[in-house]
Amino acid sequence: xxxxxxxxxxxxxxxxxxxxxxxxxxxxxxxxxxxxxxxxxxxxxxxxxxxxxxxxxxxxxxxxxxxxxxxxxxxxxxxxxxxxxxxxxxxxxxxxxxxxxxxxxxxxxxxxxxxxxxxxxxxxxxxxxxxxxxxxxxxxxxxxxxxxxxxxxxxxxxxxxxxxxxxxxxxxxxxxxxxxxxxxxxxxxxxxxxxxxxxxxxxxxxxxxxxxxxxxxxxxxxxxxxxxxxxxxxxxxxxxxxxxxxxxxxxxxxxxxxxxxxxxxxxxxxxxxxxxxxxxxxxxxxxxxxxxxxxxxxxxxxxxxxxxxxxxxxxxxxxxxxxxxxxxxxxxxxxxxxxxxxxxxxxxxxxxxxxxx
Ligand code: NAD
Ligand code: TYD
Numbered sequence: 001x002x003x004x005x006x007x008x009x010x011x012x013x014x015x016x017x018x019x020x021x022x023x024x025x026x027x028x029x030x031x032x033x034x035x036x037x038x039x040x041x042x043x044x045x046x047x048x049x050x051x052x053x054x055x056x057x058x059x060x061x062x063x064x065x066x067x068x069x070x071x072x073x074x075x076x077x078x079x080x081x082x083x084x085x086x087x088x089x090x091x092x093x094x095x096x097x098x099x100x101x102x103x104x105x106x107x108x109x110x111x112x113x114x115x116x117x118x119x120x121x122x123x124x125x126x127x128x129x130x131x132x133x134x135x136x137x138x139x140x141x142x143x144x145x146x147x148x149x150x151x152x153x154x155x156x157x158x159x160x161x162x163x164x165x166x167x168x169x170x171x172x173x174x175x176x177x178x179x180x181x182x183x184x185x186x187x188x189x190x191x192x193x194x195x196x197x198x199x200x201x202x203x204x205x206x207x208x209x210x211x212x213x214x215x216x217x218x219x220x221x222x223x224x225x226x227x228x229x230x231x232x233x234x235x236x237x238x239x240x241x242x243x244x245x246x247x248x249x250x251x252x253x254x255x256x257x258x259x260x261x262x263x264x265x266x267x268x269x270x271x272x273x274x275x276x277x278x279x280x281x282x283x284x285x286x287x288x289x290x291x292x293x294x295x296x297x298x299x300x301x302x303x304x305x306x307x308x309x310x311x312x313x314x315x316x317x318x319x320x321x322x323x324x325x326x327x328x329x330x331x332x333x334x335x336x337x338x339x340x341x342x343x344x345x346x347x348x349x350x351x352x353x354x355x356x357x
Contacts (some may be wrong), residue, residue: 004244005132007084009035011076013067013115014089016040018198019136019232021050023086026236028054035059037080039073040089041066044349047341050197067111073118084132085119086239087112092104093141093201094163094354098295100352103229107325108166109173116185117176123183134243135174139228139255140164141189144298151189153251153305160296175249184195184248188239191303194323195232197357200342201349203227204324207266208331209338211273211284218353223263226300230256231318231327241312255303258320263288272328 015038143158159165177183241308270284
């Protein structure tokens with residue numbers, strides 16, 4: 001294997017969101033020689049509470065700002081002598097992209113192009129010896145699978161939602177910057193993540209939150225859509241591996257080899273919480289409410305992560321049993337966090353989706 005790339009001054013975009021925050025915790029723990037600058041606009045999905053405990057670390061700095069702001073990006077790249085960017089910042093929720101696609105195109109497509117261009121300028125200026133740009137993307141760019149088969153890195157892009165289309169657009173810009181300018185960009189495409197600090201509009205934290213509050217559990221359509229679930233800490237390890245040892249220009253699929261039908265996940269979370277909360281087994285399942293399906297709802301996602309395993313020696317470390325149990329405990333122990341992020345704009349969104357219940 002060629003010599004590893006070792007980032008010294010790392011710009012993380014979207015580091016106040018779910019995966020970005022977990023990644024920053026991970027990097028600061030395992031890389032004593034690395035500084036992290038976190039650029040985040042603090043939209044409804046960004047929360048500085050997710051970074052509690054590391055604000056005092058002299059290797060960490062937070063900048064509030066927009067990835068579409070070219071001047072700000074250029075200033076950070078030079079002032080902080082950035083030599084690597086891990087790009088998480090995005091609008092990330094499919095349901096929101098259906099009701100309001102514009103901001104998805106602005107942030108996910110335009111924002112990625114602005115970042116790429118400012119980074120390319122720094123890279124060609126010769127003021128940095130080596131550089132990496134890692135675009136964190138999703139398996140959703142490949143569209144939907146039938147009951148068999150897996151997404152590989154050569155599966156054609158066939159995005160079906162405004163969210164996944166905007167991520168596919170960004171991925172193609174990343175590819176174009178490598179093909180056209182030789183810019184050292186890499187691309188990961190990961191399956192559904194779960195774990196601490198996930199905003200409770202996504203399936204698993206939404207269900208945990210509603211079960212605790214004894215509110216209805218909205219399952220879309222017949223509940224038989226399949227997702228491949230990966231613990232966010234395993235995703236962080238994968239991103240680090242690609243950043244350090246991935247081949248520039250490469251695409252890397254990341255997945256848990258852990259397929260679940262939505263209804264089975266919801267039943268599982270109900271049963272675990274019944275036990276933990278001392279409720280009669282089966283009582284939370286009674287909260288399940290089948291609701292109108294999401295338009296364009298992809299039926300099945302499943303990742304072939306053999307390239308990650310063979311080229312970078314990466315494999316998931318969590319079993320789902322352990323990961324989901326720890327995750328549920330985290331939400332039970334962090335009710336204050338849940339209360340904080342679900343006040344205000346979240347309440348309006350949720351009531352708009354499902355009505356006051
Ligand atoms: P998230 O919605 O929890 O966080 C997104 C973060 O980006 C927030 O902190 C938000 O404030 C910030 N942000 C939004 N617009 C911005 C802008 N214009 N400028 C600066 N910051 C901005 O998302 P997440 O679930 O942590 O996902 C992170 C990335 O990983 C996304 O690119 C997503 O497409 C990708 N991804 C997510 C999953 C998943 O299961 N959640 C799976 C695969 C890939
Ligand atoms: P989600 O967490 O939004 O992730 P994605 O759509 O990016 O895969 O949803 C995961 C699955 O759960 C998806 O098939 C939609 C379904 N779902 C529900 O059935 N009910 C819900 O309230 C939510 C948020 C999702």
